Amino acid sequence: MNAKWWQRGIFYQVYPRSFQDTTGNGVGDLEGIRQRLDYLVELGVDAIWISPIYPSPMADHGYDVSDYCGIDPVFGDFETFDRMVEDVHNRGLKLVLDFVPNHTSEQHPWFQESCSSRDNPKRDWYIWRDPAPDGGPPNNWVSYFSGSGWTFHEPTGQYYYHAYLKEQPDLNWRNPEVREEMHNVLRFWMKRGVDGFRVDVIWHLIKDALFRDDPPNPDYKPGDPENMRLQQAYSADQPEVHPVIAGLRRVVDEYPDRMLIGEIYLPVARLVTYYGENLGGANLPFNFQLISASRHAKDLAKIIMDYEAALPPGGWPNWVLGNHDQPRIASRMGPELARIAGMLLLTLRGTPTMYYGDELGMEDVQIPKRATQDPWELNEPGIGVSRDPERTPMQWDASPHAGFTTATPWLPVSPDYVRQNVAALDADPRSILTMYRRLIALRRSHACLEMGTYRTISDEDDVLVYLRENDGERVLVALNLSDETQEFTLPEDMRACRILLSTRMDDPEFAESRLRLRRHEGVLIEIEAEAAPA
Structure with missing residues (x-):
């Protein structure tokens, strides 16, 4: 009963460029988000996470910030x-x-000052190094978007570091002036009513003080993105990052009922350290394990239990299945398993984060070469790194451009929008949208699904079965991940029960103690109170 809103709630990520355009320029905006709030209320989510809206040259679509305390006119x-x-x-x-604190735009006034001369007061606000003895980059660190992470600045004779595009120079978070300035940015937005922040690439904020070379990645293969060629032993995830995050958390805690999410792509043992000492780090270090997980029950059960075991005492779990950097769930898994994935996400212990359109079963859209927007794809074409396919416009109805805009949209709309849209799925009692709404309503009405314990019951025959329990209330989740019909025998103390929901949105086959699950079917079962042990 004392849980925080971010523990009970469901987060919904909006990519603002693609949600709703109200100005007729083909790009989504804040007014579009405002006008669609009732849809989100009806869906049942609790918190909206909005990707960057700050003034930006848009070299990386807003993740290159030129003013942290402003709003880009496009939004x-x-x-x-x-x-x-x-x-x-x-x-x-x-x-x-x-919140994008690792790097700014090269057009940010801070960087313009920093690169004006070596003795400028803001020179140390960014990471500058002399060339190597041969005149080349100071070390071997690579950019996420291909090529060296270092760009030479001719006027001052030094290199500056950028973990991403050369237009995104990294800030020097070892500088206390940078920290204080960024703390004030958080305060600025919280004073305007913002309830929390998702911190972009939070594990990158501190780099090795000695600037040692990153070691080779033994798993790198030809055709992999260049950023996989090295292991980030020194260019990210340094021990000194944790006091920096603790400082961000202290600022957030100055305001009542606010919270901090950290974007972290790390193995679980390192991920959980970002909760911080005495849970003074990120409230939710994002857990992306399900994104790359296999579809097999035993593998999923192990991921869940290993993560639960690794959590620090009091650390609250969270789960993510999709975002603006990852292929769509329905494209990764297919339409039937996408429903299973939704049931998994919304019934595991912890806070779930949804990505806009996943509740419609939206899939990746093939983007013609001439329409490519993603700078990563433009830098490394042909190896499948584009993030444009999962960032296409929200599909509202069957009108031109799916009701997203009256103009040509900034990315193409999916060709399936005429049938796969909010209006059409809203009218279909068996649609994936209807399933999501019912699933979220059940989560809200059953405390055990929001705050209860988790226990794996079975992972045999590619059927994952687990129990959520809270104060005598129990719900069993059974997910058939296999391509065949499977039968599951309920434990002796769970045989007085009723079916709450099937991902097929009809009545599953159930007789006495045996549940017959069709291929790729998930079922929620409420265990009646009289079946509980004495």
């Missing part, structure tokens, strides 16, 4: 933002902003 202005925040809160929702 709107502060009047629109404040009206949106008010409407979000009036509907009982929370608002989480993307």
Whole structure:
């Protein structure tokens, strides 16, 4: 009963460029988000996470920030933002902003000062190094978007470091002035009513003080993205990052009921250290294990239990299945297993984060070469790194451009939008959207699905069965991940029960103690109180 809103709640990521355009320029905006809030209320989510809306040259679509305390005109202005925040809160929702502290745009005034001369007061706000003895980069660190992570600046004769594009120079978080300035950015937005922050690439904030070379990655194969060629032993995930994150958390805690999410792509043993000493780090270090997990029950059961075992005492779990950097769930798994994935995400212990359109079964869209927007794909074409396919416009209805815009959209709309859209699926009692709404309503009405314990019951025959329990209330989740019909015999103390929901949105076959699960079917079962042990 004392749980925080971010523990009970469901997060929903909105990629603002692709949610709803109200100005007729083909790009989504804040007013579009505001106008679609009732849809999110009806869906049942609790918090909206919005990808960057700050002024930006858009070299990386907003992740190159030129002003942390402004709003890019393509998205709107502060009047629109404040009206949106008010409407979000009036509907009982929370608002989480993307915070991009690792790097700025090269057009940020700080970097313009930093590169003006070696003795400029802001020179040390970024990472500058002399050339190697041969005149080349200071070390072998590579950019995530291909090529060296170092760019030579002719006027001052030094290299600056950028973990991503050369247009995104990394800030020097060892500099206390940088920390204080960024702390003030958090305060600025919290004063405007923001309820929390998702911190972009939080594990990158501190680099090795000695700038040692990263070692080779023995698993690298020809055709892999260049950023996989090295192991990030020194260019990221340094021990000194944790006091930096603790400082961010202290600022967030200055304001009541706010929270901090960290984007972290690390193995689970390292991931959980980002909860911080005495849980003074990120409230939720994002857990992406399900994104790359296999579809086999035993593998999933192991991932879940290993993660639960690794959590620090009091650490609250969380799960993510999709975002703006990953292929769509339905494209990775197919339409039937996408329903199973939704049931898994929303019934595991912890806070789930959804990605816009996954509740519609939206799939990746093939982007013609001429329409490519993603700078990573433009830098490393032909190896499948583009993130454009999962960032295409939300599909609202069957009108032109799926009701997203009256203009040519910034990315192509999926060709299946005429049948796969909110209006069509809303009218279909067996659609994936209807399933998501019912599933979320059941999660909200059953405390054991929000806050209960987790226990694996079985992972045989590619059927994952687990129990959620809280104060005598029990719900069994059974997910048939196999390509065949499977039967599962309920334990003796769970035989007085009723079916709450099937991913097929009909009545599953159930007789006495045996549950017959069709291929790729998931079922929620409420265990009646009289079946509980005495």
